[in-house]
Amino acid sequence: MTEVAALRLAASLNRLGTESAFSVLARARELEREGRDVIHLEIGEPDFDTPAHVCEAAYAAMRAGHTHYCPAAGMPELREAAAAYLSSSRGIDVRSEQVLIANGAKPFLFFTILAVCDPGDEVVYPDPGFPIYESAISWAGAVPVPLALHEEKDFVFDVGELEARLSPRTKLVILNAPHNPTGGLIDASTLDETALLLQESDAWVLSDEVYWRLVYDGEFTSIASRQGMLERTILLDGLSKAYAMTGWRCGFAAVPEPLSDPLVRFFVNSTSCVPPFVQLAGVAALNGPQDPVEAMLDEFRSRRRLVIDRLNDIPGISCRRPAGAFYAFPNVGSLPVCADELASRLLEEAGVALLAGSAFGQIGRDHLRISYANSQTNLERALDRITGLIDGLAQS
Numbered sequence: 001m002t003e004v005a006a007l008r009l010a011a012s013l014n015r016l017g018t019e020s021a022f023s024v025l026a027r028a029r030e031l032e033r034e035g036r037d038v039i040h041l042e043i044g045e046p047d048f049d050t051p052a053h054v055c056e057a058a059y060a061a062m063r064a065g066h067t068h069y070c071p072a073a074g075m076p077e078l079r080e081a082a083a084a085y086l087s088s089s090r091g092i093d094v095r096s097e098q099v100l101i102a103n104g105a106k107p108f109l110f111f112t113i114l115a116v117c118d119p120g121d122e123v124v125y126p127d128p129g130f131p132i133y134e135s136a137i138s139w140a141g142a143v144p145v146p147l148a149l150h151e152e153k154d155f156v157f158d159v160g161e162l163e164a165r166l167s168p169r170t171k172l173v174i175l176n177a178p179h180n181p182t183g184g185l186i187d188a189s190t191l192d193e194t195a196l197l198l199q200e201s202d203a204w205v206l207s208d209e210v211y212w213r214l215v216y217d218g219e220f221t222s223i224a225s226r227q228g229m230l231e232r233t234i235l236l237d238g239l240s241k242a243y244a245m246t247g248w249r250c251g252f253a254a255v256p257e258p259l260s261d262p263l264v265r266f267f268v269n270s271t272s273c274v275p276p277f278v279q280l281a282g283v284a285a286l287n288g289p290q291d292p293v294e295a296m297l298d299e300f301r302s303r304r305r306l307v308i309d310r311l312n313d314i315p316g317i318s319c320r321r322p323a324g325a326f327y328a329f330p331n332v333g334s335l336p337v338c339a340d341e342l343a344s345r346l347l348e349e350a351g352v353a354l355l356a357g358s359a360f361g362q363i364g365r366d367h368l369r370i371s372y373a374n375s376q377t378n379l380e381r382a383l384d385r386i387t388g389l390i391d392g393l394a395q396s
């Protein structure tokens with residue numbers, strides 16, 4: 001019989017990346033099991049409860065028997081609610097037939113890339129950026145083409161640099177605002193120029209807008225609202241971040257007609273459908289009272305002030321004020337240790353779990369990513385620990 005150790009895995013796995021948030025979380029949990037106290041600033045999910053009326057809607061749906069397979073494209077009730085939500089929030093006209101439902105926003109990233117890219121095609125994506133973009137692009141055999149976000153422009157890209165990265169092989173351009181990991185928001189005039197440029201290209205656009213409810217400064221607008229853009233844009237949104245529903249796994253997107261059937265075929269081949277009681281809870285989230293979202297936004301705003309002010313008080317650290325999402329992306333490049341080592345020492349020596357910016361791309365390498373989805377008390381404690389460790393570095 002063949003030894004298990006000799007059984008081989010697919011070579012393509014070498015091209016599949018991961019999200020370091022999950023490995024840092026695993027290490028933090030290990031330390032906790034050893035009795036250490038760890039403050040969690042690594043995970044990108046709201047620390048609030050899912051609104052009670054949303055949970056009630058799920059219980060009611062389960063009691064009413066919505067516990068079986070349902071259409072792979074999504075239930076008509078949620079497709080309609082999501083179409084109305086996308087239309088009114090972006091000032092566009094989305095019909096329910098254009099909306100698909102998936103198990104979170106993530107499947108749209110992965111399956112869109114698989115649906116539009118042949119090996120050797122190019123995909124432009126933000127650097128720093130959500131690590132799944134590069135992972136999925138590489139796994140599809142496509143070529144990742146990073147587009148730098150500039151710290152001095154509050155982490156917005158330069159349209160001229162985007163233009164320089166477009167080629168006849170560009171199949172897809174990924175935009176993300178409000179942005180993970182920097183909290184940056186693309187301003188209206190950059191979006192206008194980007195839309196004009198992309199209209200002239202042969203590229204699809206994937207606009208990842210999952211953080212759009214969490215904007216503190218400036219106004220959110222979508223590239224999908226620009227003339228001629230909805231036809232080529234996968235407008236991606238979901239329940240995870242806006243309604244503290246990360247574990248429910250429900251996302252939705254307005255999808256250009258030619259992509260709709262291919263995406264549904266990916267769903268049929270992989271997950272079949274999103275649980276119907278989850279979708280009906282989603283209808284309650286979108287159509288019900290929005291005050292829990294407002295309350296969450298207010299609390300995040302206070303935390304943002306606390307975190308950014310305290311980070312900027314630490315000698316050697318500078319941090320832009322993020323316009324949205326719930327991340328700070330401080331520059332630690334003038335400290336005596338590199339950001340990777342700092343992140344690891346903060347976890348191992350000070351009990352603060354956060355991410356090194358390098359996990360998000362080359363351009364992030366001098367940064368840390370701090371998720372402020374934790375209580376103000378814990379954020380204060382974490383910042384005391386960070387300050388203490390950095391003071392120690394300066395003295396050693």
Ligand SMILES: Cc1ncc(COP(=O)(O)O)c(C=O)c1O
Pocket residue numbers: 044103104105106107130176179180208210238239240241246250251
């Ligand atoms: C930019 C971005 N897009 C998409 C996702 C995935 O969201 P979901 O939980 O809905 O799959 C995340 C989650 O962290 C994210 O940060």
